[in-house]
Amino acid sequence: SDLINTSSSLERTLKPHQEFRFEVPPTASVTIKIKTDAPGTAELFGTELSRGTPYTFTGCKSAIYTWTGCTLIIEGAPSVEYIAEETPMSTYLNLHIALEKLRVAASDCPPTADGAQGPRILLIGPPDVGKTTLCKILTGYAIRQGRKPMVINLDGGSEGVLSVPGTLSAASFGSVMDVEDGFGNSPMSAPSAIPVKLPLVYYYGLEAPESGAKRYKKLVTRMSVAVNSRLEEDIESKNTGLIIDTPSFDNQSNGDLISYIVAEFSVTAIAVLGSERLYNTMLKSFSSASPNINVIKLPTSGGCVDRDLPFKKACRDAAVKKYFFGDEKCTLSPYTVTVEFESPTFALWEVVDSADGDRTNLSFLPIGEDESSLQGEEVRKLAPADIDSRFENLIITVLQVDANHATAKEVGESPVLGFLYVQEVDDKAKRMKVLSPVPGRVPAKALLVGKWPEGMFLT
Numbered sequence: 001s002d003l004i005n006t007s008s009s010l011e012r013t014l015k016p017h018q019e020f021r022f023e024v025p026p027t028a029s030v031t032i033k034i035k036t037d038a039p040g041t042a043e044l045f046g047t048e049l050s051r052g053t054p055y056t057f058t059g060c061k062s063a064i065y066t067w068t069g070c071t072l073i074i075e076g077a078p079s080v081e082y083i084a085e086e087t088p089m090s091t092y093l094n095l096h097i098a099l100e101k102l103r104v105a106a107s108d109c110p111p112t113a114d115g116a117q118g119p120r121i122l123l124i125g126p127p128d129v130g131k132t133t134l135c136k137i138l139t140g141y142a143i144r145q146g147r148k149p150m151v152i153n154l155d156g157g158s159e160g161v162l163s164v165p166g167t168l169s170a171a172s173f174g175s176v177m178d179v180e181d182g183f184g185n186s187p188m189s190a191p192s193a194i195p196v197k198l199p200l201v202y203y204y205g206l207e208a209p210e211s212g213a214k215r216y217k218k219l220v221t222r223m224s225v226a227v228n229s230r231l232e233e234d235i236e237s238k239n240t241g242l243i244i245d246t247p248s249f250d251n252q253s254n255g256d257l258i259s260y261i262v263a264e265f266s267v268t269a270i271a272v273l274g275s276e277r278l279y280n281t282m283l284k285s286f287s288s289a290s291p292n293i294n295v296i297k298l299p300t301s302g303g304c305v306d307r308d309l310p311f312k313k314a315c316r317d318a319a320v321k322k323y324f325f326g327d328e329k330c331t332l333s334p335y336t337v338t339v340e341f342e343s344p345t346f347a348l349w350e351v352v353d354s355a356d357g358d359r360t361n362l363s364f365l366p367i368g369e370d371e372s373s374l375q376g377e378e379v380r381k382l383a384p385a386d387i388d389s390r391f392e393n394l395i396i397t398v399l400q401v402d403a404n405h406a407t408a409k410e411v412g413e414s415p416v417l418g419f420l421y422v423q424e425v426d427d428k429a430k431r432m433k434v435l436s437p438v439p440g441r442v443p444a445k446a447l448l449v450g451k452w453p454e455g456m457f458l459t
């Protein structure tokens with residue numbers, strides 16, 4: 001029963017179509033539940049809360065919306081909390097309904113027909129306009145409708161939506177999402193409460209797509225091939241279609257990357273949030289040239305908040321910690337593995353600056369440049385690496401490439417098997433200590449250390 005602890009609990013009654021917005025610092029925690037002796041239901045970014053269940057939040061800026069009205073009981077002290085009357089939720093629901101019509105049509109087609117492919121929507125806009133949030137809402141609604149959406153995150157700069165930060169990832173969702181955790185980012189090898197199939201993960205190694213456009217595009221292509229082959233084996237996912245979240249594309253120079261993504265994933269709708277200018281650019285580039293692509297403009301929620309750099313860093317750190325240590329619901333115990341660098345069985349690679357005149361293997365060519373117009377410093381490449389103390393406190397990506405087949409091309413395009421964290425490097429003894437989610441030796445695979453995400457996650 002709902003005994004109210006008056007010292008630390010708040011009660012907030014929402015009218016229909018209102019939302020409760022709240023922020024919790026990374027160091028605090030707040031528990032929220034729907035009061036069971038009052039009527040009504042509520043949802044968090046598209047996923048329904050079950051009545052009476054307490055949900056715990058930490059390090060987040062979030063909102064609970066109600067179509068019916070409801071009363072919430074809040075324990076702990078959010079750093080910000082208020083009730084908002086104006087939200088774009090009806091527009092977002094209409095978008096879902098439009099997508100659902102297309103899914104019904106796709107499901108009615110024979111599985112092998114072109115029309116069996118559901119809508120593929122791309123969400124674009126400046127930073128902090130609610131792209132990831134809308135991606136969650138559309139995913140949540142699709143799941144509640146009994147669909148199986150494939151969600152793709154192309155934002156390697158984010159806090160790690162389906163995997164650790166720094167990755168591009170995709171997963172198909174077959175049942176409800178986790179309210180507290182959204183998409184979740186559990187390690188691929190660990191038992192997980194999160195109902196995703198093993199996500200497809202690629203590691204990019206830089207923060208912004210523009211700084212290594214050539215490599216970024218290559219990974220987008222690899223991802224689209226992998227996603228399409230999964231869809232061929234899963235007609236429900238294919239009928240449901242794709243929901244694609246992107247890095248912040250907010251200026252003209254990214255038009256090329258957007259067009260590339262649209263083409264590779266055969267996108268059928270582009271939803272622009274928070275930028276009239278970008279919307280108009282998209283209309284011009286796609287409406288007449290590609291009549292099959294719908295360009296739509298969507299309102300941004302007034303609840304979207306700019307996350308400052310320390311908050312974003314704290315979210316990335318939390319995501320990395322969670323990969324190795326789990327959370328309250330699923331604690332993990334990583335293994336400390338000592339790695340000897342005399343005759344290693346793995347092949348260590350690194351993203352390095354290529355200002356040294358070596359112009360082979362320039363897999364990170366920045367946008368708009370080719371091999372003949374290089375600006376030294378900005379250019380990165382993949383190179384074999386020796387053990388070094390500069391790797392301390394960084395993430396090492398374990399790739400699905402056998403160590404003895406590790407060429408720059410293979411390393412550059414391979415999907416991810418898992419991640420290690422470098423705790424300590426002993427240069428003299430040529431030895432390092434890494435945290436690993438699985439016991440035993442580091443596998444005889446290619447390992448890659450990038451320049452992003454920056455280190456020091458576990459301290």
Ligand code: ADP
Pocket residue numbers: 021022060061062063125126127128129130131132133134301302303304305306307
């Ligand atoms: P983007 O993907 O465009 O960078 P996000 O979807 O991540 O933007 O939103 C930015 C921040 O605002 C996130 O922390 C998100 O949880 C928060 N946010 C989004 N919508 C709301 C809302 N309606 N109320 C409160 N916070 C919100």
